[in-house]
Amino acid sequence: MTVAEHKRKSAVGPGAAPKPDSILVPGFRAAGIHAGIKKNGARDLVLVTADPPARVAGLFTQNRVQAAPVVISRSRIRCGLCQAVLVNSGNANACTGEPGLRDALALSQALAGRLGIEEESLLVASTGVVGERLPAANIRKALPALVRSLRADGLLDAAEAIRTTDAFPKLAWRQSVIGGETVTLFGMAKGAGMICPNMATMLAFFLTDLNAPAAALRKLLRTGAARSFNRIDVDGDASTNDTLLLLANGRAGHRAAAIGTRAYDAFAELLFPMMEELAGMIVKDGEGATKLVEIRVQGARSAHEARVLAYKLAGSPLVKTSFYGQDLNWGRLMVALGCAGPAFRPGLVDISYDGRAVVRKGVSAGRKAEERARPILRKDRFALCIDLHAGKGAHTVLTTDLSHAYVTLNASYRT
Amino acid sequence: MTVAEHKRKSAVGPGAAPKPDSILVPGFRAAGIHAGIKKNGARDLVLVTADPPARVAGLFTQNRVQAAPVVISRSRIRCGLCQAVLVNSGNANACTGEPGLRDALALSQALAGRLGIEEESLLVASTGVVGERLPAANIRKALPALVRSLRADGLLDAAEAIRTTDAFPKLAWRQSVIGGETVTLFGMAKGAGMICPNMATMLAFFLTDLNAPAAALRKLLRTGAARSFNRIDVDGDASTNDTLLLLANGRAGHRAAAIGTRAYDAFAELLFPMMEELAGMIVKDGEGATKLVEIRVQGARSAHEARVLAYKLAGSPLVKTSFYGQDLNWGRLMVALGCAGPAFRPGLVDISYDGRAVVRKGVSAGRKAEERARPILRKDRFALCIDLHAGKGAHTVLTTDLSHAYVTLNASYRT
Numbered sequence: 123m124t125v126a127e128h129k130r131k132s133a134v135g136p137g138a139a140p141k142p143d144s145i146l147v148p149g150f151r152a153a154g155i156h157a158g159i160k161k162n163g164a165r166d167l168v169l170v171t172a173d174p175p176a177r178v179a180g181l182f183t184q185n186r187v188q189a190a191p192v193v194i195s196r197s198r199i200r201c202g203l204c205q206a207v208l209v210n211s212g213n214a215n216a217c218t219g220e221p222g223l224r225d226a227l228a229l230s231q232a233l234a235g236r237l238g239i240e241e242e243s244l245l246v247a248s249t250g251v252v253g254e255r256l257p258a259a260n261i262r263k264a265l266p267a268l269v270r271s272l273r274a275d276g277l278l279d280a281a282e283a284i285r286t287t288d289a290f291p292k293l294a295w296r297q298s299v300i301g302g303e304t305v306t307l308f309g310m311a312k313g314a315g316m317i318c319p320n321m322a323t324m325l326a327f328f329l330t331d332l333n334a335p336a337a338a339l340r341k342l343l344r345t346g347a348a349r350s351f352n353r354i355d356v357d358g359d360a361s362t363n364d365t366l367l368l369l370a371n372g373r374a375g376h377r378a379a380a381i382g383t384r385a386y387d388a389f390a391e392l393l394f395p396m397m398e399e400l401a402g403m404i405v406k407d408g409e410g411a412t413k414l415v416e417i418r419v420q421g422a423r424s425a426h427e428a429r430v431l432a433y434k435l436a437g438s439p440l441v442k443t444s445f446y447g448q449d450l451n452w453g454r455l456m457v458a459l460g461c462a463g464p465a466f467r468p469g470l471v472d473i474s475y476d477g478r479a480v481v482r483k484g485v486s487a488g489r490k491a492e493e494r495a496r497p498i499l500r501k502d503r504f505a506l507c508i509d510l511h512a513g514k515g516a517h518t519v520l521t522t523d524l525s526h527a528y529v530t531l532n533a534s535y536r537t
Numbered sequence: 538m539t540v541a542e543h544k545r546k547s548a549v550g551p552g553a554a555p556k557p558d559s560i561l562v563p564g565f566r567a568a569g570i571h572a573g574i575k576k577n578g579a580r581d582l583v584l585v586t587a588d589p590p591a592r593v594a595g596l597f598t599q600n601r602v603q604a605a606p607v608v609i610s611r612s613r614i615r616c617g618l619c620q621a622v623l624v625n626s627g628n629a630n631a632c633t634g635e636p637g638l639r640d641a642l643a644l645s646q647a648l649a650g651r652l653g654i655e656e657e658s659l660l661v662a663s664t665g666v667v668g669e670r671l672p673a674a675n676i677r678k679a680l681p682a683l684v685r686s687l688r689a690d691g692l693l694d695a696a697e698a699i700r701t702t703d704a705f706p707k708l709a710w711r712q713s714v715i716g717g718e719t720v721t722l723f724g725m726a727k728g729a730g731m732i733c734p735n736m737a738t739m740l741a742f743f744l745t746d747l748n749a750p751a752a753a754l755r756k757l758l759r760t761g762a763a764r765s766f767n768r769i770d771v772d773g774d775a776s777t778n779d780t781l782l783l784l785a786n787g788r789a790g791h792r793a794a795a796i797g798t799r800a801y802d803a804f805a806e807l808l809f810p811m812m813e814e815l816a817g818m819i820v821k822d823g824e825g826a827t828k829l830v831e832i833r834v835q836g837a838r839s840a841h842e843a844r845v846l847a848y849k850l851a852g853s854p855l856v857k858t859s860f861y862g863q864d865l866n867w868g869r870l871m872v873a874l875g876c877a878g879p880a881f882r883p884g885l886v887d888i889s890y891d892g893r894a895v896v897r898k899g900v901s902a903g904r905k906a907e908e909r910a911r912p913i914l915r916k917d918r919f920a921l922c923i924d925l926h927a928g929k930g931a932h933t934v935l936t937t938d939l940s941h942a943y944v945t946l947n948a949s950y951r952t
Contacts, residue, residue, distance in 0.1 A: 446944065
């Protein structure tokens with residue numbers, strides 16, 4: 123999909139489809155340029171600024187190995203205010219030790235000086251290859267051009283520049299009237315591989331002119347992530363760099379959207395579907411993916427067990443290659459469920475594809491039922507439902523198939 | 538590898554390499570024929586008989602979904618005696634419910650009658666597609682021919698007939714003098730996909746004329762499996778059908794090899810390396826595998842944590858595709874370790890390939906060190922060692938890469 127096609131598809135505003143240059147969020151400027159990190163000359167450095175300073179909430183990777191920018195931003199975000207975000211793609215600045223931390227801090231200091239803002243109010247994020255030092259000299263040299271490139275309509279450049287193996291830029295844009303004022307929300311994300319529970323190899327940034335306290339933003343982000351970015355799995359590895367930020371600069375001027383207010387709920391209605399939409403784009407762009415599969419496990423003894431079982435299915439190479447092969451091999455689902463850990467009675471299990479029963483009480487629902495379900499496997503997207511009939515626990519994850527293209531992409535990513 | 542090549546390589550007896558027809562174990566006969574289960578006309582039905590009746594020990598899948606033959610054999614093996622084993626390939630008779638259980642019981646009854654043995658002393662095993670009923674009529678019709686085909690030198694046919702997606706038959710044969718008598722041990726296995734801790738999609742049968750009580754056989758099997766079949770992982774799914782049997786008919790006539798005797802230890806020395814050898818063959822034959830990688834995690838806080846971390850690496854598609862791509866992408870190892878669960882200090886981690894350090898204290902050991910290690914990635918087999926420097930826990934697993942051929946094989950297995 124080209125950027126232009128993507129825009130037509132996703133950046134749907136409240137009225138007529140907006141022209142690309144009409145994606146603006148009052149009070150935010152952005153830039154995305156090439157700074158010499160990626161070897162192919164593509165854009166790889168992003169700056170977003172907020173004026174007035176935005177209140178901010180963030181979620182970061184749960185991986186025990188944390189990239190330098192994650193360590194820095196996790197600490198800085200506690201102050202709750204953010205004036206700028208510096209992002210680079212092409213290099214994760216992870217597993218780079220003290221020198222990597224010094225690289226990130228030095229760049230942050232140089233940029234904050236140039237912008238005339240407090241270093242503490244500058245957040246940083248990186249994505250790309252793990253284990254290599256940042257080309258810090260290149261980035262430092264590019265900072266003046268980066269700042270000069272800042273534009274109110276620079277968000278598309280930014281969405282373009284945070285890509286690594288992404289096949290297309292991921293962005294969405296919406297407006298809504300909240301507290302009598304028009305509130306704008308823009309979201310962009312990157313991620314295609316290392317997609318797992320607890321986010322992904324994922325950067326996602328949401329920018330809005332909503333007026334809300336940081337506590338409300340934190341709750342919105344947690345609640346929204348639980349039903350979007352934390353429900354997707356491409357290949358079972360959560361990266362060292364996952365960063366999800368929500369910046370709200372208050373420019374819309376309505377009464378503050380504190381937790382429990384109508385304005386909070388109205389904004390949640392704007393934000394959550396957009397988070398789900400961007401999470402869906404990430405899975406759809408799962409490296410080499412040809413299919414998007416929603417896996418629901420219900421009737422488990424607990425929500426936790428449903429989650430364990432759903433992720434086991436989403437992560438099983440045997441299950442994922444059978445999706446790719448459009449093969450109604452429900453036996454592999456039973457096998458994967460059976461070795462996931464949680465106890466269940468195989469003789470009670472029902473399995474359906476897009477609502478068509480294939481397994482009833484642990485055995486085939488019959489040749490005819492299988493024949494009826496087979497065409498579903500040829501669809502780009504379908505839903506698989508496993509009912510254990512053991513309780514009320516349920517969990518849904520979005521995953522992809524495992525294709526030849528996945529192997530090609532990942533066997534040759536770095537060398 | 539052809540059967541003949543394989544025989545030259547693996548079936549190495551104590552003296553000169555034996556001719557194929559010299560693989561005999563006193564008191565055992567075997568047959569492997571085509572009974573109309575596999576559609577391609579290949580051998581798919583195996584019978585092994587023991588005279589005198591063998592003492593027997595068995596280990597079965599830990600999957601919560603258990604195939605009908607596993608349910609039956611697990612129950613029958615408690616009596617500790619076995620006179621025959623009936624095995625089919627091409628159909629797992631799993632997820633077939635009560636009808637599947639009745640199929641297996643009816644075949645078992647018919648065969649026991651024909652052999653004139655107690656049904657309880659007949660064990661059964663199946664491997665192949667999950668979720669389809671056995672072609673029981675075909676099998677029943679083939680039983681007379683199966684019994685007529687029994688021969689003392691039929692073990693090669695049996696090893697051939699238990700194959701499913703195996704690229705080559707897996708067998709080994711050894712002799713040793715124990716308690717003054719020559720003891721013979723033959724082992725055969727099948728397995729290539731669904732290979733995981735707690736065995737594999739694996740059938741393995743060891744036949745010997747050792748004289749030993751069932752308790753000794755059970756301990757030998759448990760101990761040997763812990764260091765062989767339970768240390769391999771191809772794709773993280775343990776099947777519904779895994780069955781590992783050790784039959785000892787006592788024909789060698791020495792004093793019983795009870796636990797704690799010299800004879801027990803001598804037999805363990807014969808058995809354990811053979812179990813490791815067959816387990817290695819299974820991993821090497823991992824569907825589409827081009828490489829065999831030994832992953833050792835050491836310096837963990839406990840052996841359990843070392844095991845969790847080692848299996849996380851062995852199961853990560855990102856790690857496995859980097860093996861396939863011969864890509865020294867150690868960052869993916871750090872990422873996978875970091876999201877495996879156990880806590881560790883990234884800044885203490887050392888990683889080496891075949892003893893060459895690539896990561897020291899969590900960061901690259903330098904360009905030159907990486908260059909020196911790079912050729913190792915091109916080898917068919919290499920060892921990866923991760924030291925967490927946090928304790929004395931260690932665990933080693935054998936795994937494979939994830940290749941295009943894996944996807945091809947598994948996307949088209951059933952349809």
